[in-house]
Amino acid sequence: YQKRLLALFCWITLTTINSVDLTESFVELKLIWGGFAVIFILNSIADKKNTIPWIYTIYILYFISIMRYAQNNMLEMLDATTRVGDDTVNGNVFCYFLFFLTVSIYILGDIVKLKYLRLIFRYIFFAMIPLTLYIALITASRQSVLINIPFVILAIFNRYDLTKLKNFIILTIILLGLFFYFYDNVIEIYDNSLLKARTETNIEEDSRYFLIIRGIEAGISNPILGLGPNGYHAIFKGMSHNSFVEIFANAGILGLLLYVNLLWVFIKRQYVRYKRTNDRMFLTFFIFGL
Secondary structure, eight states, rough: OOHHHHHHHHEEEEEEGGGGGHHHHHHHHHHHHOOOOHHHHHHHTTTTTGGGGHHHHHHHHHHHHHHHHHHHHHHOOOOOOOOOOSSOOOOOHHHHHHHHHHHHHHHHHHSSSSSHHHHHHHHHHHHHHHHHHHHHHTTHHHHHIIIIIIHHHHHHHHHSTTTTOOOOOOHHHHHHHHHHHHHHHHHHHTTTHHHEEEEEEOGGSSSHHHHHHHHHHHHHHHHHTTTTTTTHHHSSSSOOHHHHHHHHHHHHHHHHHHHHHHHHHHHHHHHHHHHHHHHHHHHHHHHOOO
16 A cells, blocks of 8 residues: 555656646645655554554554544534634544544454453443534534444444344344434534535535535646646645546646555455455455545
């Protein structure tokens, strides 16, 4: 994956020759190569298996830190009628790291050596459902529900053998209990929330629809080199909110193909490894990849 990512980042760097804004491009290049350095370091550290749980813990600490930042700096915004976020922490960041938090807690529930600690992580994992709803409400983010809830459900099916009646009954009771306990409060908040207003917006009236269309048009107009690193942001003063469209607009068709290949190879390998070994950890990575 590092070789594929390296190829993608080298191509993105090369597209700077067609950049529509060199200042914006250099900002992007610093980010991606800084990111690559971090990935290289973490990958090297992960060669020692006893360090892997600590790497997952990084995502947990990061999520806690942005929630503490929100509590200290956005207290008046922590309700469902506005969208949490400022110039330091964009509202989308809460959703990105909520997903990584959820995945990390799930995997830690499988890999930590101390049995009681594994149980704690497994119990905490069920709290990801109400936490997802809370984050979705305060950030007015649809992606939290659309990505996190399916992951939680598929992960539960992956961990517990629901063909056993006992496991099925226990999980059903837990999930129904969570549902009825939070239902009234969640529905009341949701009915008066910005999330509901955004969810009920006609797709062709949604601002993100136009951002995606602009990105596709930009990619078609510049199919080889795209607009250059961060070119979409330079022209439209924002992002397309779609990774595939963004990279097509900025790095052309080859950039898009390299990105899709990176994802496809990861997903395919996990499935093949699961079928070969029947190790459910590979099935977890497969679900994560999807």
